[in-house]
Amino acid sequence: LFTPVEMAPRDPILGLNEAFNADPRKEKINLGVGVYFDEDGKIPLLKAVARAEEFRQQAMAPRGYLPIEGIAAYDNAVQKLLFGQDSDVIQQQRIVTAQSIGGTGALKLGADFLKTLDTSGIVAISNPSWENHRALFTNAGYEVQDYRYYEPSTNGLDFLGMLEDLQALPPSSVVILHACCHNPTGVDLTVENWHEIIKIIQTKQHIPFLDIAYQGFGQGIEEDAAAVRLFAESGMVFFVSSSFSKSFSFYGERVGALSIVTQTTEEAQRVLSQVKRVIRTNYSNPPTHGATIVNMVLNNPELNALWQEELASMRKRIQQMRTLMVQQLKNKGANKDFGFIIEQHGMFSYTGLTAAQVERLREEFAIYAVSTGRICVAALNMKNIDAVTDAIVEVCK
Ligand code: PLP
Numbered sequence: 001l002f003t004p005v006e007m008a009p010r011d012p013i014l015g016l017n018e019a020f021n022a023d024p025r026k027e028k029i030n031l032g033v034g035v036y037f038d039e040d041g042k043i044p045l046l047k048a049v050a051r052a053e054e055f056r057q058q059a060m061a062p063r064g065y066l067p068i069e070g071i072a073a074y075d076n077a078v079q080k081l082l083f084g085q086d087s088d089v090i091q092q093q094r095i096v097t098a099q100s101i102g103g104t105g106a107l108k109l110g111a112d113f114l115k116t117l118d119t120s121g122i123v124a125i126s127n128p129s130w131e132n133h134r135a136l137f138t139n140a141g142y143e144v145q146d147y148r149y150y151e152p153s154t155n156g157l158d159f160l161g162m163l164e165d166l167q168a169l170p171p172s173s174v175v176i177l178h179a180c181c182h183n184p185t186g187v188d189l190t191v192e193n194w195h196e197i198i199k200i201i202q203t204k205q206h207i208p209f210l211d212i213a214y215q216g217f218g219q220g221i222e223e224d225a226a227a228v229r230l231f232a233e234s235g236m237v238f239f240v241s242s243s244f245s246k247s248f249s250f251y252g253e254r255v256g257a258l259s260i261v262t263q264t265t266e267e268a269q270r271v272l273s274q275v276k277r278v279i280r281t282n283y284s285n286p287p288t289h290g291a292t293i294v295n296m297v298l299n300n301p302e303l304n305a306l307w308q309e310e311l312a313s314m315r316k317r318i319q320q321m322r323t324l325m326v327q328q329l330k331n332k333g334a335n336k337d338f339g340f341i342i343e344q345h346g347m348f349s350y351t352g353l354t355a356a357q358v359e360r361l362r363e364e365f366a367i368y369a370v371s372t373g374r375i376c377v378a379a380l381n382m383k384n385i386d387a388v389t390d391a392i393v394e395v396c397k
């Protein structure tokens with residue numbers, strides 16, 4: 001049976017983690033995987049989470065099955081976070097939200113449900129994108145194409161290229177869009193850019209699928225949801241996959257949601273019944289713990305305020321690291337202007353470093369980055385940033 005089974009390729013980013021762990025050098029630095037580390041290089045356990053977990057522990061609650069679409073109060077809280085407290089689409093009951101196994105699970109539920117609908121069969125992802133987008137939609141039976149996004153010569157956006165490519169796709173294609181904090185580049189669209197994207201998507205009758213895995217890491221919780229709200233205002237139907245992995249520092253708990261904006265309440269009910277069928281035939285119903293905690297935090301004013309503070313301090317620390325990195329590179333005489341790093345948003349930066357330079361960082365300096373030149377800015381801290389900027393100056397010579 002297994003004789004013809006070949007080794008599958010490793011995930012390039014998770015594979016890098018394994019190489020890092022196996023590296024015996026003491027001063028090694030991991031800027032590979034997209035995880036937020038605090039000033040001490042640790043993955044934080046948020047205070048808001050710890051308090052909610054204490055309450056949960058004290059309650060000694062039984063662990064029955066959840067409804068197929070998850071905890072209702074959690075699903076409602078997710079909608080408010082994404083679409084805004086006073087959202088019309090929420091009031092009109094046009095959104096369907098289902099708790100999912102992380103943002104990845106939301107993407108897969110959306111992909112499987114969309115596969116039963118009338119689309120071009122093509123999914124377009126940004127070039128570059130989170131590589132799991134390509135893998136996940138390919139496995140779900142779509143043809144995956146790229147649209148232009150990043151322009152290496154400016155370390156910025158190729159907006160005209162993006163518009164042209166969205167225009168050139170067959171009508172009714174699925175378009176995956178990073179709502180904020182683009183992974184891997186850190187290069188985001190402006191509100192004006194979003195307006196133009198929406199126009200093209202609307203004329204071409206494409207199906208937008210917004211992926212928002214870093215809400216609160218860019219400019220703020222509300223600001224980072226701007227794209228979701230603009231799409232809601234446009235009156236279009238669209239999909240949103242969201243995740244609390246980063247914003248709650250909750251990676252292993254696998255808490256996310258799939259939201260689908262429909263045209264009417266009645267349509268929402270039919271869509272929900274089909275999403276539930278996808279869930280039921282995959283894993284029956286979602287796990288209790290993570291979403292219970294997120295729900296407690298979001299729906300308790302005190303814990304919610306504490307969480308927002310903690311999220312803001314993660315966001316600010318990343319921004320400080322961006323500024324400091326650029327300053328240090330300049331002061332140390334880097335042969336290139338890295339100012340663009342300050343303009344980028346979220347955890348990541350496409351630094352413009354070449355694969356050869358990234359290799360030198362790893363071999364000579366035990367600094368791990370993705371071969372595309374992506375670094376996780378959230379892994380920098382006051383203790384390691386000097387070594388990182390010294391090494392970058394050196395490999396750029
Ligand atoms: N989408 C993007 C763009 C991501 O970077 C990630 C990161 O892991 C995800 C989705 C998936 O998030 P999760 O870990 O919640 O599955």
Ligand code: TYF
Pocket residue numbers: 011013014032033034035130132183
């Ligand atoms: O891009 C990253 O580093 C994060 C973590 O298959 C990640 O999104 C990377 C690869 C993967 C799952 C998560």
